[in-house]
Amino acid sequence: MNSKTVITIGRQFGSGGKEIGEKLAKELGIRCYDKELLAVAAKESGLCKELFENHDEKPTNSFLYSLVMDTYSLGYTSSYSDMPINHKVFLAQFDAIKKLAERESCVIIGRCADYALEDNPYAMSIYIKADMDKRVKRIMTKYQLNESKASDMIQKEDKRRASYYNYYSSKKWGDAKSYDLCLDSGKLGVEGSIELIKDFIALREKNF
Template identity: 65%
Template sequence: MKTIITIGRQFGSAGREIGYKVAEDLGIKLYDKEMLDRAAKESGIAEELFETHDEKPTSSFLYSLVMDTYSLGYSTAYSDMPINYKIFLAQFDAIKKMAAEEPCILVGRCADYALADNENLLSVYIHASIEARTKRIARIYNLTEGKAKEMIHKTDKKRASYYNYYTNKKWGAAESYHACLNSSALGINGTVDAIKYLIDAKENCKDKSL
């Protein structure tokens, strides 16, 4: 297996749980907040700062800044950049290194964008009905359905803003990913099976130009 799977997910869609089940079935690693840990260790930036800035948006011109700086290397403008830019670049670099080491699953944090030029990438977006997500979040966090729905809207808004600012794509739009799966329609196990099917289809595809 060569495929690197990235998972974007609506809050409450069970995206992380699905990712862990796929990783367990395939015997590969899943990276979620572990991406922050590695980026912190390799960059020398305090881990607490990565937690503070995790999936939080900054400015829309970062796309070109990241590309220019990354292509030149950290030795140029990197040391003079604002801390949120440093954190994104360090995370960007950590994601690329993880994907280069072995097949794995990467959850959130614009991993699909960081690996856009990786021919082994399979980017998946997991969504679900607001009713299913509300019930799940209310149960997990012991909230009323009203509070759960409020938490969902706030978290999704943050994730969308982060993704849209740091990439040249739109969070949740079908064209931004290789596949979009509805976990409330397929169920958790059904979504796991669908992802494994997509991995097999990708690895068996003979014509990459299609």
């Protein structure tokens, strides 16, 4: 692995993306940021951590999206006064992701990290999917739900993630064009997915 390797992971709910990201980071000897990113963003922005927990990856309306993008483009990211809460949370996380990627090698799960780092030459974006039946079985086991409730939970979470990503980025959630590598964890399994990502990292760094 190069001196700087940053992997971002987008994932369908129930695909095992978080587990894959955590185990990948452990095998690479680097940190994985999922909920941990909230604490980092809160500390660096000076905002209350509870704000991040209450607004984590939650979609907003298109007007606020425009406001966020306009403000960010004007370079106001260092000041969070007089902004809507969702605006503050998004910009603080956006800044935290960029700073983390500059400081260290890491795996970052969700939160439009691939979009935040699209100009970072060390960043590699991964999207993890799986067939619905595989995801339903995983969620039924993990949360002790019946098939119907697991399926409903998956659909709602996928919709939430897609809404957040599509509002705050210029790309489309789950679209292959938005990522460097897309894989099916239902067919590869967790360990197989990790091995494929590691092979991808090695090949990309070889041709860096």
